[in-house]
Amino acid sequence: MKADQLYFHYPKSGRVLFDHISFSLQHERVNVLAGPNGIGKTTLFDCICGILKPQQGQLEFPPARDIMYLTQNIYFSPEMRGRDFAKLLRSLSGQRSSQDPLDYVDRDNTYDRELITRLWDLKIGRMSVGERKQLFVKMLIQSDRSLYLFDEPTSGVDPSSRFHILRTIQALAASGKTVLMTTHQLHELQELDSHFILLNHGKVQYEGDFQTWLNQYPTQDPDQAFDLAVR
Numbered sequence: 001m002k003a004d005q006l007y008f009h010y011p012k013s014g015r016v017l018f019d020h021i022s023f024s025l026q027h028e029r030v031n032v033l034a035g036p037n038g039i040g041k042t043t044l045f046d047c048i049c050g051i052l053k054p055q056q057g058q059l060e061f062p063p064a065r066d067i068m069y070l071t072q073n074i075y076f077s078p079e080m081r082g083r084d085f086a087k088l089l090r091s092l093s094g095q096r097s098s099q100d101p102l103d104y105v106d107r108d109n110t111y112d113r114e115l116i117t118r119l120w121d122l123k124i125g126r127m128s129v130g131e132r133k134q135l136f137v138k139m140l141i142q143s144d145r146s147l148y149l150f151d152e153p154t155s156g157v158d159p160s161s162r163f164h165i166l167r168t169i170q171a172l173a174a175s176g177k178t179v180l181m182t183t184h185q186l187h188e189l190q191e192l193d194s195h196f197i198l199l200n201h202g203k204v205q206y207e208g209d210f211q212t213w214l215n216q217y218p219t220q221d222p223d224q225a226f227d228l229a230v231r
């Protein structure tokens, strides 16, 4: 899956977000898109899904029906319970739903078992940000798709929940699915085997191994390296 010479600006906006950018996603690794606020990461996801149409360039990605996209702006009725969300996701994928929460997770995974049991009857409006994100990630990956897009899946999430979300995303990639996520928490990438794509000033400033990117800077602190990179 790749983008070739992509060019995009929002109509009526003079600012070019993608100035003929090219990149490729890797299999069995977590692909990570990073860049300063407002650089166009969400816009790129929208282009990949076909929600937005770039003015120039080629996108070689699966059709929208074969992509699962966890947007930042996902909204569900606060009255919906965990089980309603689980069933909705199954029905969207044409799968039969189950009354048993344990049918939605790996039964051998104690953490996931406890999580889904706790969230099953809880209303979405009463879940914490971290609980909601974990529910969404766990349920979205139930659908069999070729490409999974996660827009800031760990923002607003405590370190423990973040660890579990990343572990889930990494396992998804390791299972042979193509995964692309955005994050501003670059520290978390030190524990992931990730293919890192850094967008800046309308260009792909770096594409490759995250640790190799970090080693270019006189610091092992990813936030400091990011600051030096995007200046």
Ligand SMILES: Nc1ncnc2c1ncn2[C@@H]1O[C@H](COP(=O)(O)OP(=O)(O)OP(=O)(O)O)[C@@H](O)[C@H]1O
Binding pocket: 010, 013, 017, 035, 036, 037, 038, 039, 040, 041, 042, 043, 044
């Ligand atoms: N519909 C729109 N029309 C015009 N400009 C838009 C539209 N949507 C977003 N933008 C602008 O495009 C730029 C890129 O936005 P986008 O949300 O893709 O950035 P981002 O990299 O995901 O940012 P963040 O890291 O803050 O989430 C921003 O300057 C934003 O204001």
